Amino acid sequence: MGKAKTDKADGRVALPADCRIADLATVKAALEAALSAPAAVLDGGMVERVDTAALQLLAVFRREAAARGVAVEWRGASDVLRDGAARLGLTQTLELPAATPA
Amino acid sequence: MSTVSLAQFHQTFFDESHEGLDAMETALLALDGGGDKELVHGIFRAAHSIKGGAATFGFPDMAAFTHEAESLLDELRDGRRAVDAGIVELLLRSVDCLRGMFARAQAGQPLADAASEALRHELAAVVGRSLAPAAAPARRSDDASTGWAISFRPHQGMLAGGNDALRLLRELGELGELKAEAELDRLPGLGALDPSECHLGWRLELRGDVSRAAVKGVFDWVEDECDLTLEPLPGAEVHHAPAAAAPAAAAAPIAAKAAAREAVAAESSVRVGIDKIDSLINLVGELVITQSMLDTFREDFDASRLEMLQQGLAQLARHTRTLQESVMGIRMLPIASVFNRFPRMVRDLGQKLGKQVRLDLVGEQTELDKTVLEKIGDPLVHLVRNAIDHGLETPDRRRAAGKGDIGTLRLEASHRNGSIVVEISDDGAGLNREAIVAKALQRGLIASGEGMTDEAVADLIFQPGFSTAAVTTDLSGRGVGMDVVRRNVVDLGGSIQIRSVAGQGSVFTITLPLTLAIIDGLTAMVGGEHYIVPLASIVETVQLRGEQLRTVTGGGELFHFRDSWLPVLRLQDAFACGGTRRAIEQGLVVVVEGDGARVGLFVDELVGQQQAVVKSLEANYRRVIGISGATILADGSVALIVDVAGLSRQMTRRRAA
The missing domain is CATH 1.20.120.160 (HPT domain)
Structure with missing residues (x-):
């Protein structure tokens, strides 16, 4: 299972394939680290499973980033991730890209 | 009229x-x-x-x-x-x-x-x-032709309890066109966030012809874990009667809960066959005859009529016993009333999941106590859902495994040794040992999967820690874990076992007491008081010698019993009834099993086996931990009934603290 990784230099966070409540501690740590970079890049292209807790964490992250003036960019978002966000009414909050290029 | x-x-x-x-x-x-x-x-x-x-x-x-x-x-x-x-x-x-x-x-x-x-x-x-x-009949404000406005605010612990809001909204979306707006006002900062707590809320608009009951149904399992209000969306077709509309709308948030409660109260009646009533009247008639016969001894009695008196008393005892059985019988209903909901459920689920399922129902006429019957429904539904969702495979997978396209799900109820046994078996894939062991390792429930028997591995799915959040959606699809199923069964005084063969299917066996009103128990003396230990939970009674006892740090005592070490629980300490027999040789240790754990209960002596009519301690006094009820003994004194599962739970908590 891929773990969330942050590269401190460019604030890049790759979300794991199983992005659910049980594994969010590492994701949270990675997101916190990403906030210390001038700009953060989220890669959600590998996400195969997602739940409310994960999407809530991402929403909190986006708000925190906005408050601190850290720019956040999506490098990819899987269908699962986008579907979950849409169902929870969080697409706008997360500023997810409309669709990923195939 | x-x-x-x-x-x-x-x-x-x-x-x-x-x-x-x-x-x-x-x-x-x-x-x-x-x-x-x-x-x-x-x-x-x-x-x-x-x-x-x-x-x-x-x-x-x-x-x-x-x-x-x-x-x-x-x-x-x-x-x-x-x-x-x-x-x-x-x-x-x-x-x-x-x-x-x-x-x-x-x-x-x-x-x-x-x-x-x-x-x-x-x-x-x-x-x-x-x-x-x-x-059309006059519409009420309750009739929303266009749908519902729903406010859904989960409590903080809902996600950690295994209920994913995303899954609920997905289910809701199947009912109609769903628009969700997240409420972000309660979100904390990133540093303060515990990812397992829920701080989101939702304002939802569900459009479509959906009944209130259907919407409530989605939230059934999280009723106590969220604040939920439902209001009909204003629609052109709805004619509001101004007088009635206001109170109805105001009552909407609580209406559904109240309705559920009323429904429970309303259903608490039993329809009894006339033959059962007739036999009762017959028995009471016999009792009256016996009593008038015994009455004659009051006026003139001498030793020559002693034999007749004994006969009369024996008759009285026989009739009383039969009467008791008949009265208990009134509460007994066939399990068919629970089984009957499954053909429909299996059909709908099978269609939804693209699986072909044949349902075999066996022993529908098996009777059990109405209270037990009412409470066994939910666990059975859960197990059946599990079996179809995760046990049985899709037709192509079945073919690949060399099985027929149609999977078989079998529900069988029977009487066995004075208990009711309900078996839910499927010929699906069986439990995935590797996946369970991996999950249990990850959860820290076990240190290593090596050397564990299949039974021990299967038992892991009943562990509370096993079924949190991420796992439940994999295993049950309803967010309620197997630990809840086991707890429901244990609360009824029953037990649940699982047998599974990879590739051949799983069998869940639920054993339930016939009734909750009478239990078979072993009477034990502790510090001059009588206590009753339910026979069903007793494994064995042993007398220990002092050297067989080991004391561990923290004051706990252990003894060796069939390849494992069990803790000793001294009832005199647990119930503070000050027994004088402290040395282990002076008393007996009753090995009991409750909630999946074994404990040795140390008592002064055993008096004998007896049937006890259970009186609720909660209704007559208050709830006491470790005691499930009380009964009146032949001499009129009160004996308390030991709640084995409660005691062992309390003991585990104390040890953990």
């Missing part, structure tokens, strides 16, 4: 109609597989009785609805229309709709709602009549 005088018959009408609806559903399912004329007649008769009753007892909405269904059934009966899958589906939906109407009738709510009206029009359209909207 006064409706007040008729109200007393409502419960009977509801009970009978529920049976009628069950019969309709069963017949419709049979019809689905190509049935005969007699089935159609049966369905027609049931619908006709409900229509007649509804009209008589003042439920015009229900009568109007049933009338349309009856018209359609009439055409089927006369052969003017052929039965097809579409018709069966429509009629099954009508049965569901009528059930909803009955639930609302019992809760004193308006009967018709948007969904029922839509279905009524659909039925009419099928028989080639269109109904003028004006002919």
Whole structure:
């Protein structure tokens, strides 16, 4: 299972394939680290499973980033991730890209 | 005609109609597989009785609805229309709709709602009549033709409890067109966030012909873990009666909960066969005769008539015992009432998941206590859902595994050694040992999976830690873990076991007591007091020597029992009744099993085995941890009944603290 990784230099966070409540501690740590970079890049292209807790964490992250003036960019978002966000009414909050290029 | 005088018959009408609806559903399912004329007649008769009753007892909405269904059934009966899958589906939906109407009738709510009206029009359209909207019964504010405005605020712990809001909203989205707006006002900062807590809330708009019950149904399992309000969306077709609308809308948030409670209260009646009543009257007659015979001894008694007196007393004892059994029998109902919901559920689930399932029901006439019956429904539903969702494979996977396309799910109830045994077995894939061990390792439930027996591995799925969050959606799909199933069964004084063979399927065996009102128990003395240990939980009684006891740090005592070390629980300490026998040789250790754990209970001595009529301690005094009830002994003194599961739970907590 891929773990969330942050590269401190460019604030890049790759979300794991199983992005659910049980594994969010590492994701949270990675997101916190990403906030210390001038700009953060989220890669959600590998996400195969997602739940409310994960999407809530991402929403909190986006708000925190906005408050601190850290720019956040999506490098990819899987269908699962986008579907979950849409169902929870969080697409706008997360500023997810409309669709990923195939 | 006064409706007040008729109200007393409502419960009977509801009970009978529920049976009628069950019969309709069963017949419709049979019809689905190509049935005969007699089935159609049966369905027609049931619908006709409900229509007649509804009209008589003042439920015009229900009568109007049933009338349309009856018209359609009439055409089927006369052969003017052929039965097809579409018709069966429509009629099954009508049965569901009528059930909803009955639930609302019992809760004193308006009967018709948007969904029922839509279905009524659909039925009419099928028989080639269109109904003028004006002919529809007066709508209430409760009837939203366009849908519901839902405010859903989960409590913080809901996600950690395994209930994913995303899954709930997904289910809700299947009912109609769902628009979700997240409420972000309670979100903390990133540093302060515990990812397992829920701080989100939602304002939802569900558009479509959906009944309140259907919406509530989605939130059934999280009722106590969220704040939920439901209000009908304002729609053009809804005519608000101003006087009635305001209170109804205000009551909406609590209405559903109150309805559920009322429904429970309303259903607490038992319909008893006349033969059972007759045999009771007969027995009471016998008792009176015996008593008058014994009465004659009061006036003149001498030693020569001693034998007659003994005979009379023996007769009295026999009749009392039979009377007791008969009275208990009144509470006994066939398990069919629980089993009957499964054919429909299995059919719907199978269709939804693209699996072919054959359901075998065996032993539906097995009788068990009404209380047990009411509480066993949910765990069984959960196990059946599990079996279809995760046990049985899709047809192509079955073919790949060399099995037939159709999976078999078997529910069997039987009496065994004074208990009820319910088995849920499937011929699916069985439990995935590797996946379970991996999950348990990750959760820290076990240190290593090596050397564990298959039974021990299977048992892991019942562990509370196993079924949190991420795992539950994999294993159950409903967010409620197997630990809840086990707890429900244990609360009923039963136990649950699992056997599974990879590739061949799983068998869940639930063992339940026949009744909760009488238990077989072993009477033990502790510090001069009588305590009763339920026989069902006793494994063995042993006498220990001092050297067999090991003391561990923290004051706990252990002894060796069949390849494992069990803790000793001194009842004199647990219940603070100050026994004098401290040395282990002076008393006995009763090895009991409760909640999956074994404990040795140290008592002074055993008095004997007896049946105890359980009296609720909670109702007469208050709840006491470790005590499940009380009983009156032959000499009039009170003996407390030991709650083995409660004691062992408390012990585990204390050790953990």
